[in-house]
Amino acid sequence: MDWLYAIVYGVVEGITEFLPISSTGHLILTGNLMGVPWSKEVKDAFEVVIQGGAILSVLVYYWRDFLQIRTIGHDKSQQNLWLGVLVATIPAVVLGLLFGDTIKANLFRPSVVAWALIVGGVLMWLIESRRVRPSVTAIEQIGVPKSFLIGALQCLALLWPGFSRSASSILGGMILGLDRQTATKFSFYLGVPTLGGAALKNLYDSRDLIFGEIGLTNVLIGSVTSFVVAYLAIGWLLRFVSTNNFKGFAVYRIIVGVIILALVATGVMQNGSLA
Template sequence: MDWLYSIILGIVEGLTEFLPVSSTGHLIVAGDLLRVPWQKNVIDTFEVVIQGGAILAVVVYYWRDLVQQARSIGSDKGVQRLWLGIVVACIPAVILGAAFGSKIKAALFNPGVVAWALIVGGVLMYLIELRPRPAVTHKLEAISLRQALTVGVVQVLALLWPGFSRSASSILGGMLTGLDRPTATKFSFYLGIPVLGGATLLDFVKHRHDLGTAGLTNVAIGFVVSFIVAYFVIGWLLRFVSSHNFKGFAVYRVIVGIIILILIATGVIQNVNRA
């Protein structure tokens, strides 16, 4: 049955990594509901690897743009501003991740914390949509360093509170600082390449020996499934935000959070730390 766990977790990762609903939260709950028979350290490393599949989907989706930007970065001021902004936006997560990442993971990676993060994040998302600020930035290349830093600071919420969602925090941070929804969403995708890619690579190097327990074939299945699903989710989300707001995602988060709390209260899910 291990291959079935790999497929299901790969689908969950691919569906939720870039939607503002928390892939970490959904994976924690999905793993508990499935009763995946792997040790916690094996599950953690497996999830890191399949997250790599979702990151690769972003690179492939934007491959032409990335290649063009790489060719013109020496002379194009807009491209230089974009990637300098991405570097700036990464700084808060890198600093806090290095200082507190392992401690937060050990203390807060449990379904109860995730449930409240989903609920609080959903309420904040809905309130922001009720009182939208006028968008002043409609292109990636026009994002200022101040806006990029704001996105990076707000993104830290996802690191400090598992289940809040990196995607949600970075998109909402972008909207709060004046980016329109499509630009904030696209910047979140770009920002995910170094932030998630770096975290994935670091975690993989530290714990790659754990993968053998899950089986390399199962790991490969999860990676590929995550990549395929995430690729299509990226395109769908970009089309969605061009004509819709995030209120639906906000309501979904609150409902899922309440369901998780009920499952904990009834003993279906054990409220124990994953790490």
């Protein structure tokens, strides 16, 4: 049955990684509801690997944009864009190195994730309800100062597991004056170095589990599934935000958070550490 678990995990990861609904919360639900027999260490390692497939989908979806980095030497807009992406990555890298292990050991629990989903959903609803006319309508217009602030706000997902990296970066961008499409696109861009760096580090640390207990076949199945589904999810989300707001996601987050709390309260899901 490992191949089936690999496919389901890949689908869930691909759908939720870039949508503002928390991949962490959904992977918790998936593992518990399916009764996946893998150890905690194996689950953690596998989730990291298939996250790489989702990251690769961004590179493929925006391959033309990423190729423009070749013009960075004489293109001021490209210089500002990629400097902004680099600067925005710094807060997550620093906090991750300093407090990542402590946060995982103490806050990586279903109840904490559930409340992050609920609070994030409420904030999302409030931000959408009080939107002002955006001042930034293209990713090249963001600038370094706003990019850094978006990167700092992105760290809310690191400090509070379950809040969602994409939600914190998208909402942060909207608060700073970006329209939905630009905030969403920048969140995709920012996910490449932020998630990619973390994935490579964890891939190296967990290499024995990944290629031993999990098996190369299951790794490939999960990663390819994650890549394909994430690629489709990116296109869908960009089309969605061009004509819709995020209130539907806000309601969905609250519902999922309440479900997790109910499962914990009834004993169906244990509230122990997931790290």
